[in-house]
Every structure is written in C-alpha cells, then in structure tokens.
Amino acid sequence: MLIADPEESTTTTAPVHYLDAISLGKIVQIREQLLKAQATGMRVFRFESGDPSFSVATPVLDAVDAAARAGKTHYIPNNGIPQLRAALAAKVRNRNHLAGVTSDDVFVTNGAMHALFVTFGALLVPGDEVIVPDPMWTEVVENIRMAGGVPVGVELSAADDFEYRTDRIEAAITPRTRAIFINTPHNPTGAVLSVERLKEIVELARANNLWIVSDEAYEDVLYDPWTHVSIGSLAGDYADRVISIFSFSKSHAMSGLRVGYIVTRSPLMHGRIPKLLRCSINGVNSLAQWAALAAVNGPEDHLQAMRSEYAIRRDIMLGALSGIPGVRAFAARGAFYAWVELDESAYERLGVPDAAALSDRLAASGIGSAPGDAFGETCAGAIRFAFSCDTAMVREGSVLLRAALSEGIA
Numbered sequence: 001m002l003i004a005d006p007e008e009s010t011t012t013t014a015p016v017h018y019l020d021a022i023s024l025g026k027i028v029q030i031r032e033q034l035l036k037a038q039a040t041g042m043r044v045f046r047f048e049s050g051d052p053s054f055s056v057a058t059p060v061l062d063a064v065d066a067a068a069r070a071g072k073t074h075y076i077p078n079n080g081i082p083q084l085r086a087a088l089a090a091k092v093r094n095r096n097h098l099a100g101v102t103s104d105d106v107f108v109t110n111g112a113m114h115a116l117f118v119t120f121g122a123l124l125v126p127g128d129e130v131i132v133p134d135p136m137w138t139e140v141v142e143n144i145r146m147a148g149g150v151p152v153g154v155e156l157s158a159a160d161d162f163e164y165r166t167d168r169i170e171a172a173i174t175p176r177t178r179a180i181f182i183n184t185p186h187n188p189t190g191a192v193l194s195v196e197r198l199k200e201i202v203e204l205a206r207a208n209n210l211w212i213v214s215d216e217a218y219e220d221v222l223y224d225p226w227t228h229v230s231i232g233s234l235a236g237d238y239a240d241r242v243i244s245i246f247s248f249s250k251s252h253a254m255s256g257l258r259v260g261y262i263v264t265r266s267p268l269m270h271g272r273i274p275k276l277l278r279c280s281i282n283g284v285n286s287l288a289q290w291a292a293l294a295a296v297n298g299p300e301d302h303l304q305a306m307r308s309e310y311a312i313r314r315d316i317m318l319g320a321l322s323g324i325p326g327v328r329a330f331a332a333r334g335a336f337y338a339w340v341e342l343d344e345s346a347y348e349r350l351g352v353p354d355a356a357a358l359s360d361r362l363a364a365s366g367i368g369s370a371p372g373d374a375f376g377e378t379c380a381g382a383i384r385f386a387f388s389c390d391t392a393m394v395r396e397g398s399v400l401l402r403a404a405l406s407e408g409i410a
Contacts (some may be wrong), residue, residue: 001051002083009234011162012046014044017288018146019146022145022146023094023142023193025138025139025142026046026138026356026359026370026371026373027049027370030240030359030368030370031048031049031076031086031368032224033363034368035365036361037366042366044366044367044368045366045396045397046368046386046389046393047049047367047397047401048088048363048368048369048386048388049386050187050257050334050335050337050388051214051386051388051389051390053253054253054276054302054309055253056252056253056254056257056291057252057263057269057298058095059295060252060254060291060295060370061291062294063291063293064193064288064290064291066290066293067286067287068287069180069263071291072286072287072344073211073286073287074141075282076283076284076289077283078274078282078283079106079107079108079273079277080106080108080261080284080288081108082103082295084292084293085103085106085291085292086224087293087297088103088106088108088261088263088269088296089101089102089103089105089106091247091261092106092230093271093278094217095292096148096219096230096233097230098230098233098246098263099238099239100265100353101263102250103321105263105264105265105270106261106262107261107264107274107280108261108284108292109259109261109284110246110259110260110280110284110285111247111255111258112247112249112260113139113143113260114141114258115200115245115247115260115262116139116143116261117143117276117280118148118149118213118273118277118298119245119269120144120146122272122273123179123211123213123243124144124147124148124149125148126148127148127149127150127176128150128154128176128178129149129150129151129152129174129176130144130146130149130151130177130179130213131173131177131181132151132152132153132154132171133156133181133182133183133186133376133377134155134375134377135166135188135189135339135372135376135379135380135382136153136181136183136188136375137156137188138375140181140183140215141153141388142183151269151379152174154169154172154373155378155389156189156395161330162186162190162191162330162339163194163197164197164199164201164224166200166201167290169201169204172198173213177208178210178211179210179211179212179213180201180210180211181214181215182212182214182215183199183214183215183217184198184218184228185219185221185222185228185332185335186218186334186335187217187218187335187337188337188370188375190334190337190338190339191330191332191334192226192227192228192333193229198231198234199234202234202242205238205241206238206241211242212231212235212241212243213243213245214231214242214243215227215245216245217245217247217249217250217260219246220251220303220307220336221250221251221304221310221334221336222307222333223305223307223311224311226333226334227270228285229373231244232244235366237409239265240264240265240266241266243262243264243266243269243335244262245259245261246260246261246262246263247259247261248292248295248347249303250335251303252292252293252295252302254288257288258283258293259284259285259288259291260320273336283295286364297306307392310387313336313387313394314332314336314338315343315347316387316394316395317385317394317398317401318331320399321338321405322404324344324346325345325346325375326342326344326345326346326347327341327342328338328340328341328342329341336387338384338387340382340383341382342355342381342382342383342405343381344381346370347381348407349380350405350408351408354371354373354381355371355372355373355381355383356371356373356380357396358383359371360369362404365400365404367397367400367401368385370383370385370386371383371384371391372384382397
C-alpha cells in the first residue's frame with residue numbers, strides 16, 4: 001500500500017512507514033490525560049500504570065552517588081559492566097535455577113521493554129510468527145511488529161484462570177511460527193503459570209523446533225501460595241532455545257532507572273544481540289548499572305515488605321469491586337493488576353458501549369484505567385486497574401471506583 005507523504009511533493013508517493021502501524025499506546029494516552037488534570041489541581045488516582053510506589057533502597061541510591069563521585073560516568077562495555085553481568089549470572093543460576101549461565105550469557109538492556117525490542121529484533125525475520133497470550137501487554141506485540149514479525153494471539157479465559165492452554169498454543173502453530181512468548185506472572189491478568197503448564201510448553205516448543213521467549217519482569221511480585229518458576233530451569237537440553245528477560249523495575253522499584261537484562265545461552269543470539277545494543281543505546285546508563293549491582297547484591301528484605309503491601313492493596317481493590325452487578329474481577333496471583341470483565345448488562349446500566357468508552361469516562365473523573373482492547377483482540381469488554389500506587393490512593397480511589405461502576409459517573 002502506498003500513501004502520500006505530506007513532507008514530499010504531492011506528485012510523489014512513499015511506502016507506508018512501519019511506525020505508522022504502531023500504536024502510541026492507550027495507557028500512555030490515559031496517563032498523559034491524568035497528568036494534565038493533576039497539574040491543574042485535580043485529584044487523580046493512578047490506576048492506569050504499573051509503576052511501583054516504593055522508594056529505591058538507600059544502598060542503591062548510595063551506589064549511584066559513589067559511582068558518580070568516582071567518575072564512573074563514561075562509556076561502558078557494550079553488553080554491560082562486567083561486575084553486574086557476573087552478579088546477574090550468579091542470581092539466575094541460584095534463584096532462577098538457570099543452569100550453566102555465565103556472564104557471557106547476560107546482556108544488560110535499557111529496561112525490559114528494550115530487552116523485548118532487542119530480543120525480537122535479533123530473533124525474527126519479516127513474516128515470522130510469534131504466539132502470544134491474548135490479552136497481553138501492548139508493547140510485546142508492538143515490538144514483534146517492529147521486528148517485522150506477526151503476533152498470533154491465543155485467547156486466555158477466566159474459566160481456565162487465564163492460564164495459557166497448550167492445546168490452543170499448538171493449534172496456533174504454522175510453518176511460519178518462530179517462537180512462543182510467555183509472561184508469568186502475567187500482565188494484565190495477574191495469572192501465574194503452573195510448573196506442569198510450563199513443562200508442556202517446553203515439550204511443545206521442542207517438538208516443533210520453536211524458540212521460547214520468557215518475560216519474567218514480575219518474578220518477585222507474587223501472592224501466597226503462588227510461586228514463580230523460570231521456564232528455562234525446566235528446559236534441560238533445550239535451554240539454549242529459551243530466552244529469558246528480567247527487570248529491576250518491579251522487584252526493586254527502579255522503573256525510572258531503566259535497567260533490564262536478557263539471559264540466553266544461544267550462540268546465534270550472542271552474535272546478534274550486541275549489534276542491536278550498540279546501535280540502539282551503546283550501553284545502559286553507567287550509574288544505573290552500578291545501582292543495579294547494589295540492588296542484586298544487597299539485602300532482599302524489601303521484597304517481602306512490598307509483597308505484603310501489594311497484597312493489602314489487592315484485597316482493598318477486590319473488595320471494592322465485589323458484588324457489583326455484571327462486574328467480575330480476577331484475584332491476581334502475581335503482578336499488581338485487577339483484571340475486570342464486565343458483561344453487556346453492566347455497560348448498558350452505565351450508559352457506555354464498551355470498556356474503551358468507560359475508561360475515557362473514568363479518566364475524565366480522575367480515575368485511571370486501561371481498557372481491554374489495549375491488550376488484545378479478544379478482551380474488548382474487560383478493563384485493567386493497577387494497584388501499584390500507594391495504599392492511601394488505592395484505598396480512597398477504590399471507594400470512588402466502586403461508586404462509578406455501581407451508580408455511574410455524573
């Protein structure tokens with residue numbers, strides 16, 4: 001398809017740029033609307049974004065200061081500072097049970113989103129298909145598209161507790177399938193994949209010679225009795241075809257410092273990833289890497305404290321959403337989102353056609369959310385609320401949210 005380029009002569013045409021098919025993101029748009037309202041003095045409730053409210057640990061901040069004062073503000077090794085890569089290799093061996101990982105298998109990125117960009121850019125050729133859960137965090141499918149790939153959604157269902165069903169994954173495999181993407185704990189539903197399901201996915205990938213890309217950004221945000229298991233620890237001799245992605249944003253509340261990392265033992269990816277790192281960022285911010293080193297080597301008392309506080313927030317929001325006609329909220333097992341499905345009777349009662357219109361109306365009243373169609377093709381009737389903001393905001397905002405979903409918004 002050709003379109004006229006407004007910056008070109010009206011007598012010429014140019015191919016559609018691939019970025020014109022990429023969305024800016026409804027969550028970003030809602031966030032900007034809320035921030036503008038907040039700047040005018042309006043009270044807003046930041047239920048649209050998954051940004052931890054907790055402060056970065058003092059030793060991490062001290063590490064930034066010490067690194068700056070020591071002059072560690074210059075270009076650094078392309079794949080990450082050696083000390084951080086060594087510490088991360090030890091972390092994934094000991095905590096995630098990814099056997100045999102060395103520093104050479106770790107690549108530091110500008111957050112997990114950049115890790116997705118690099119991974120799909122290094123893995124895919126145009127036309128390759130990647131099977132993804134539907135719903136799924138928007139930026140996953142957009143990064144697949146930017147790499148020339150085709151995301152193929154597999155519907156998740158509340159009837160299955162939003163687990164990624166292997167039979168549906170298998171049905172989606174075609175000769176163009178290159179990889180199966182997984183995310184557990186899952187954004188946006190908060191589902192956690194069982195060990196049994198993870199093993200099934202490994203065997204399915206093995207049988208079809210597929211890669212597995214595993215986004216584990218929420219590995220430390222879990223609620224009893226659920227636990228996180230890295231799929232790479234179950235892959236055995238197929239581990240070289242598993243690419244694992246991690247982040248400091250959620251576990252260490254370092255979302256603004258932008259540090260993530262890719263773990264892969266694949267020689268193919270070892271050859272390609274450094275090229276994308278060099279050409280996209282030429283190294284993650286040096287001070288942020290020293291902060292990440294302090295975080296990964298430091299005490300982990302904060303992890304349980306954060307989990308406990310998130311559990312309080314989850315229960316507050318679930319309590320507020322319970323008992324509303326036509327509204328069904330899934331009790332998150334991990335991450336910090338309430339995934340809410342509304343039936344037609346609820347939309348009719350509220351006087352809006354769908355979740356997108358409801359989300360806009362809530363935003364106008366200062367309540368953030370993310371409509372289901374921001375996450376996939378099969379979930380337009382759902383809406384996501386984040387409870388990562390501080391507990392007082394969750395408590396106050398949940399009262400208003402219940403009123404809005406029960407009685408409508410004036």
